Amino acid sequence: MNPSVAIIGAGITGLTAAYRLSQQGVPFSIYESSSRTGGVIHTSERDGYLAEHGPNTLLETSPIIRTLLTELDLGLEQIYSNPEAEKRFLVRNHRLQALPSSLLGWATTPLFSFPAKIRVLGDFLLPRAPSDLEETLAAFVVRRLGQEFLDYAINPFVAGIYAGEPERLSLREAFPKLHAIEQRYRSLFLGQLIGARERRKTGEISKSNAPKLSFRHGLGSLTQALTRQVADSVHTSTPVTRICRQGEIWTVTIQKGESTETHEHSAILLAAPAYRLAEIDWNTGDGQSLRWLGDIVYTPVTSLALGFRRSEVAHPLDGFGVLVPAVEKIPILGAIFSSSLFPNRAPTDHVLLTCYLGGSRDPKLAQAPAETQIETTLKALRQLLGVTGQPTFIHRTAYSRAIPQYEIGFGKFRERMATLEASNAGLHLAGHFRDGISLSDSLLAGHDAATKLIQHGQRSNKTHFSLASQTIN
Numbered sequence: 001m002n003p004s005v006a007i008i009g010a011g012i013t014g015l016t017a018a019y020r021l022s023q024q025g026v027p028f029s030i031y032e033s034s035s036r037t038g039g040v041i042h043t044s045e046r047d048g049y050l051a052e053h054g055p056n057t058l059l060e061t062s063p064i065i066r067t068l069l070t071e072l073d074l075g076l077e078q079i080y081s082n083p084e085a086e087k088r089f090l091v092r093n094h095r096l097q098a099l100p101s102s103l104l105g106w107a108t109t110p111l112f113s114f115p116a117k118i119r120v121l122g123d124f125l126l127p128r129a130p131s132d133l134e135e136t137l138a139a140f141v142v143r144r145l146g147q148e149f150l151d152y153a154i155n156p157f158v159a160g161i162y163a164g165e166p167e168r169l170s171l172r173e174a175f176p177k178l179h180a181i182e183q184r185y186r187s188l189f190l191g192q193l194i195g196a197r198e199r200r201k202t203g204e205i206s207k208s209n210a211p212k213l214s215f216r217h218g219l220g221s222l223t224q225a226l227t228r229q230v231a232d233s234v235h236t237s238t239p240v241t242r243i244c245r246q247g248e249i250w251t252v253t254i255q256k257g258e259s260t261e262t263h264e265h266s267a268i269l270l271a272a273p274a275y276r277l278a279e280i281d282w283n284t285g286d287g288q289s290l291r292w293l294g295d296i297v298y299t300p301v302t303s304l305a306l307g308f309r310r311s312e313v314a315h316p317l318d319g320f321g322v323l324v325p326a327v328e329k330i331p332i333l334g335a336i337f338s339s340s341l342f343p344n345r346a347p348t349d350h351v352l353l354t355c356y357l358g359g360s361r362d363p364k365l366a367q368a369p370a371e372t373q374i375e376t377t378l379k380a381l382r383q384l385l386g387v388t389g390q391p392t393f394i395h396r397t398a399y400s401r402a403i404p405q406y407e408i409g410f411g412k413f414r415e416r417m418a419t420l421e422a423s424n425a426g427l428h429l430a431g432h433f434r435d436g437i438s439l440s441d442s443l444l445a446g447h448d449a450a451t452k453l454i455q456h457g458q459r460s461n462k463t464h465f466s467l468a469s470q471t472i473n
């Protein structure tokens with residue numbers, strides 16, 4: 001057996017890991033079940049519109065991301081979001097209200113009532129929770145900032161990121177930084193101020209302040225550029241169906257059309273969605289299986305990109321987009337003003353809105369027929385943005401399992417993953433089901449996984465080398 005790494009899944013996690021391995025001259029094969037690489041990152045261009053099937057923006061949260069884009073020579077392609085589109089809107093009383101960006105703005109915004117604004121200040125005085133308390137994000141927010149802040153700020157924010165609900169997500173697992181701020185500084189406001197100073201020292205950028213970027217031809221350019229770098233080792237339409245370990249040898253069974261093949265590897269990176277990994281027949285000789293990964297909850301989401309004539313949308317669309325609190329009872333989770341955010345998303349005198357439906361708030365709607373979803377979305381857009389005409393462009397992507405939810409108890413999954421790795425040298429698991437749900441989290445997880453795989457290779461070579469020297473002596 002030649003020492004080589006098997007990477008299962010060619011989403012951003014697997015591709016970034018592969019690219020890093022290729023830089024270090026470590027041999028590998030990427031097995032990808034679908035006919036294309038990129039996973040949920042997928043861009044379509046049609047009739048002058050550019051629609052993202054999955055993510056719309058990459059947050060530049062780490063210098064590692066900048067370095068990668070420079071190495072991939074994507075500088076000319078890359079575009080940062082329009083600075084004038086920083087404004088975010090929330091809905092209150094069925095009307096869009098801009099999220100305030102200054103202290104004065106917070107004091108005067110109609111988004112929150114006067115008692116709610118006073119209640120938020122309670123954060124300066126409240127004690128911290130016991131460090132071992134596992135509470136939901138909702139319980140944490142109500143305790144520190146009050147019910148209205150939960151309903152009108154955190155609920156829509158969580159719908160926008162997780163397509164989830166604060167009543168189900170674990171603070172410690174889904175928002176570990178928020179949990180750490182309370183534990184360390186007690187007050188969230190004080191912690192934010194001090195934490196910002198510390199981040200400046202390390203070069204780390206918080207997600208809320210990170211530059212948002214994409215590419216002239218959409219996020220697909222990133223995964224295509226990575227794929228070009230590792231093309232010789234990518235096997236598409238090749239699902240992995242079985243993985244066995246005997247000593248230091250990992251045998252991977254892949255499906256190739258009607259036939260199966262087996263390949264031996266010295267290490268393995270599992271970077272497919274958890275519910276797909278759960279289906280792999282796993283045999284490491286100790287009775288373990290991966291079936292428990294199927295218990296990680298994913299929410300269903302439909303992404304609906306709709307184009308309109310500019311003259312048929314009353315709102316100026318002067319921002320990033322709008323998020324809808326559940327209490328407003330409007331059936332969409334929110335919409336990104338895609339053509340305000342990046343150029344080339346819609347033809348001249350047209351606009352593109354990318355709307356999200358479903359999530360754990362309304363799983364039925366996420367799986368409803370296309371006509372129902374389009375009709376429901378149009379009704380909401382007419383009400384919120386003053387859309388009058390019919391769409392000139394429609395692109396719909398329905399995910400039955402889109403985004404993993406780090407719910408209460410999610411820690412047990414992370415523990416099991418760590419135990420599995422500890423008992424199987426050369427095994428690593430990385431991606432959205434473990435390392436954070438954003439694209440930048442997955443990219444950085446792929447980068448870190450490659451570092452661990454390289455270290456594993458160096459350790460194994462050393463072992464072989466010292467065994468060989470012992471024999472010689």
Ligand SMILES: Cc1cc2nc3c(=O)[nH]c(=O)nc-3n(C[C@H](O)[C@H](O)[C@H](O)COP(=O)(O)OP(=O)(O)OC[C@H]3O[C@@H](n4cnc5c(N)ncnc54)[C@H](O)[C@@H]3O)c2cc1C
Binds near residue numbers: 012056057238239
């Ligand atoms: C609708 C939507 C919108 C999003 N919006 C944003 C956003 O705007 N910004 C942001 O930062 N993040 C966003 N995200 C999250 C982000 O896109 C993902 O977290 C990230 O892209 C996940 O990458 P991954 O490589 O971990 O997984 P995936 O992209 O799921 O890739 C896994 C790959 O494994 C393959 N695979 C599955 N089973 C097998 C098998 N048996 N053998 C071989 N291969 C297999 C799959 O085909 C897939 O290609 C969004 C996600 C979704 C779904």
